Structure formats: C-alpha cells, structure tokens
Amino acid sequence: MNVDDDILAVARGRLQAEAEAVRALIDTIDGTLVTAASMILSATGKLFIGGSGTSGTVARRMAHILSVTGTPSLPFSPMDGLHGASGAITADDLVLLISNGGASDEVVQLARIARGRGARVIALTRSHDTPLARLADHSVAVAVHPSADIGGIVATGITIAQSAWGDALAEVLMRGRGYTWAEFMTTHPAGAVGRLEDLPADPSRLAVPPFEEVAR
Numbered sequence: 001m002n003v004d005d006d007i008l009a010v011a012r013g014r015l016q017a018e019a020e021a022v023r024a025l026i027d028t029i030d031g032t033l034v035t036a037a038s039m040i041l042s043a044t045g046k047l048f049i050g051g052s053g054t055s056g057t058v059a060r061r062m063a064h065i066l067s068v069t070g071t072p073s074l075p076f077s078p079m080d081g082l083h084g085a086s087g088a089i090t091a092d093d094l095v096l097l098i099s100n101g102g103a104s105d106e107v108v109q110l111a112r113i114a115r116g117r118g119a120r121v122i123a124l125t126r127s128h129d130t131p132l133a134r135l136a137d138h139s140v141a142v143a144v145h146p147s148a149d150i151g152g153i154v155a156t157g158i159t160i161a162q163s164a165w166g167d168a169l170a171e172v173l174m175r176g177r178g179y180t181w182a183e184f185m186t187t188h189p190a191g192a193v194g195r196l197e198d199l200p201a202d203p204s205r206l207a208v209p210p211f212e213e214v215a216r
Helices: 003-028 031-042 054-068 105-116 131-135 157-177 181-186
Strands: 047-051 074-076 094-098 120-125 138-141
Touching: 003 157, 031 094, 031 120, 031 138, 031 157, 047 054, 047 105, 054 074, 054 094, 054 157, 094 105, 105 120, 105 131, 120 131, 131 138
Parallel strands: 047 074, 047 094, 094 120, 120 138
Antiparallel strands: none
C-alpha cells in the first residue's frame, strides 16, 4: 500500500461512516416527522429555523431547501435572538431549533422566549430527553453512531443526518402543499435550473393530516 492508498482509505472510511449514518436514519424515521410536517402546514405565521455552530449551518441549509420547495422559511440565529431579534417571533409563528445535544444555552433560552411569545417550538435533537426536547412543543430525535463524527466529536455525520431529515421533510411538505414545478420556477429563474424548458411531472400530492387531528 502506498501513500495515496493510505489517504484514500481514510477518505473512503469517512464517507462510508457518514453514508451508514444516513442509511440508519431510514429505519428510525417515524411519526414525529408526520407531526412536524402537520405543524408546519397548519401554521399561519413564519417558520424560523435556528441552531448554533454546525447546527446553524444545517438550519440555514434547511431553511433554503424548504423555501425552494414551497415552504417559506427563515434562518434564525439563537444568539441574535437573545440580543433582541426574538422580537420578530409572534404567536402565529413556528420555531424549529436544531441542537444535537439539545443543551446549548442560547438555543434553550430562545426556545423559552419563543414559547413565552406564544410560538410553537419543534426541537431536532439526538433524543427526546434533552433539555431542548423537554421544553419544546414537539421533539424529533435524529442520532448517529459516534463513528459517524470525526473522532466521535466533530459534528460531521450528525449534520449530514440532520440535513437528510430536513430533505425528507421538504419533500413531504412540497407534496402536502401540492407545490408544482411551475411554481418552483417562478422563484428560481437563475442558473442552469432557471433555463430548464422540460420540467418533470409534478410530484403526486400527499394527504398530510391537519395538526388538530395529530395532536389528539
């Protein structure tokens, strides 16, 4: 084995660990996604998505993907929220907060502020027993094996799994709304996508139960 082989073995091992993390998510995804989708579709206000550090990067990506697929969403910094930006949150809004450990002070504090202002909070953490999950109106658990993260410390695999969960949510919401590719093109006129002339068939519509039914 030469030097290049050593390098490629490490790179392939990292990709394998992260691919397995997403594959494992397939078996653990459950009705909590349905409830989250129902809450979002039933909301009459804005959808804020926030997190700190790498979770903040996931939040910004998720807000973009949801907006692109027909669910208007805004990325939101929990720390900015503690410095007055939380005034943008109203009782009609929904706040989705991402935190693997679910214990980051600014994220937990923002959840308290949001709920105090009458907004509903969805927590995306590694379990239903984190401080953030216990505080939220609804929690979703997305966890990975420690090997999915570099050294079991750097949030690599977990952020990919969180992002994949967000992508699954985005398609469910897109189908739940009956959002069409023609509508999509009105907000995406730039780049190679904006020059497409032959659009795919619209996704089949999903019947997502209203939140009133799910909450019973």
